[in-house]
Amino acid sequence: MRLDTDPYLSRYADRARDLAASEIRALFAVVNRPEIVSFAGGMPDTAAMDLGAVAELTAEVVRDHGHTALQYGGGQGREELREQLVEVMARGGAPATPDELLVTVGGQQGLELVAKCFVDPGDVVLAEGPTYVGGVGALSSHQADLRHVPMDAEGMRTDLLEEALAVLKREGRRAKYVYTIPNHQNPGGVSLSEERRVHLAELAEEHDLLLLEDGAYSLLDFEGHVGMSLRSLVPDRVVYVGTMSKTFAPGVRTGWIAAPTPVRERLVVLREAADLCPGNLTQLVVERWLTTQPWEAQVKEYRALYAEKARTMLDALEAEMPAEVAWTRPSGGMFVWLTVPRGIDTSALLAKAIVNRVAYVPGRGFFGDGQGGDALRLCFSYASVERIREGVGRLAELLQGELALLRDVFGADAPELAGRRDEPGITGGGQGGGGTSRDPGPGWGVA
């Protein structure tokens, strides 16, 4: 007798049929245990929040606006909130009008809706390599042909983008859009230089490109520097996705899209099909937060806190890491991208890391094409300064041990052991060694 463990298999859509259990996802089940110093989840340090103030304004929302808060709302999101979000965008140097905005359930829904709006199966989308794991997830669930453009310390190599566009042209195809996180990129930790922003805007004009600008970390520069927004350069060519997750709290699941009107209108219809409307309760909480609380002071506090944590992590990396390991030096945001010799498979190594009580996100999840086996992402925003030192120490010890093992297995001069510090890009992007190429996917607090 043949046993059918999934009698629904023949019914699934193409986009769901190949979804599979993943070793990395399974390992993440251990990562959240307190014994482990986790640099995995891209979580803000909500310990820095004034919970009393949030409790009070939430109570006010229910008490004074309960019937609105507990009722359905419009698909575009509350106008009063959109007016406030326009102000938040303005602080990040991105102009918009309330009518161009659509309130979403976190930035992630924004990325998903944009993919749903523009991507047919097989359509090409270009993105930084590595790029945000949730962005990869949104695109792969719409079966995009995701192609990566390498980065260096100044962000996306726009010269290589130009080459990629030329290749597409020769193939008689075009990119549906270019996804970029210009400020303190997740996971790269680097920002797009002003020169390249201008170049990117020029390329957009020249090649009739649409840009998807993800502004998640725009307000998290340690010095308070505000990068030039692509939306300020070529507004008609930019769909902008923003989020309150990094400047307020991810638990309110509030983000937004700012898009040219025809696009915005379609996005509203698509969103209504998905979830009707954003929750009024959380919209009102965010609205109140932005109107009655010193939210910019809170952002400033996050910035100072993350600056200290980043410094701690970078100092610890400098002091402890073997010479073969390279990493980026963020001036904002939440992440450091670490590149290891090619003989190390960071997906396989995660098991050993967990046994050594430290966790990270393996690099493959940040690519749509299996690259990244020789890299990993560290988040510095959540762990305490003491835990950061402890965790980096454990990770360094682990990598030392692994390199010693590689020397023993491959021989001291093997190319698998070559150091990565002299390479121009932020990652070599090698295919990695072992047989565990699994995408952790969003979820598990990996955002």
Added chain:
Amino acid sequence: MSTSPHVAVLTGGMSLEREVSLRSGTRIATALTEGGLAVERIDVDRDLVARLGAGGYDLAVLALHGAAGEDGTVQSVLDLLGLPFSGSDALASALAWNKPIAQGVYAAAGVRVPDRIVLSQLAFRELGASAVVDRVAETLGLPLVVKPSTGGSSLGLSVVTTAAELPAAIVAALSYAEAALIERFVPGTEVAVTVLDGRALPAVEIVPKGDRYDFAARYTAGRTDFHVPARLDDAAAAACEAAALAAGAAAGARHLYRADLIVDADGAPWLLEIDTCPGMTETSLAPMAAEAAGVAFPDLCRTLVDLAVRDRAAA
């Protein structure tokens, strides 16, 4: 003991197979609760001994996979606490956990196991074993299966078809254990024989839809076809049963265990390993075999409880 014992289902823990263990544990706890037993699910951590001591439990059902749960560690602690538990005792667990040692024991008991070589981290670090890696392929032939010497769920397992792939596969396996077990790849039909209280249940045949029965194939419903009973002729089926029982007896396994085998083109079974705490998830093999033998999942769980009581350590 009263007719309705107070059961602790041990699950989770810090193991790399934590997620699978949580799935097994939740499923067992639900089945026992619906069967009318007083059940608590305990996520194993540093408080385990204190919790078990204070909880007034009559016995523990183990749904632990991976180190600490399956290697004899928790079994020793339960012995000290005088708490009966389901599954193999500490010694049998520790023995079966170490695949290379266990295979030697199975071979000595007359069970056919694949030719194999074990290379530990120590061998590379202190003995310069890299100089003999080339000989592995010469000695065993290709393709080869490389896996961690301990652990389950196919974590860290790879199949290599060229000698050049071997070092990377060894390094990947060493991420999960101190030693890599390198076996000759035996082509054939993949079969699992579950043994419940000394009785072999119908063999389950595993036909992954992809290349191999890896983690995704194991835990994604629909990724693997299972045939129960396995499509073997009577002689091969009997040989599989005999191998599973002989290996289990050699290891001293008891209550419920699962033997993983390959049946080659000549109908001869090759024993790969014995799992003394087999998975109990929706896609797991032991519950499938029990179902085919007419033992529904709740009855299987209840049997584990009864066996733990019957074989309490104090006896």
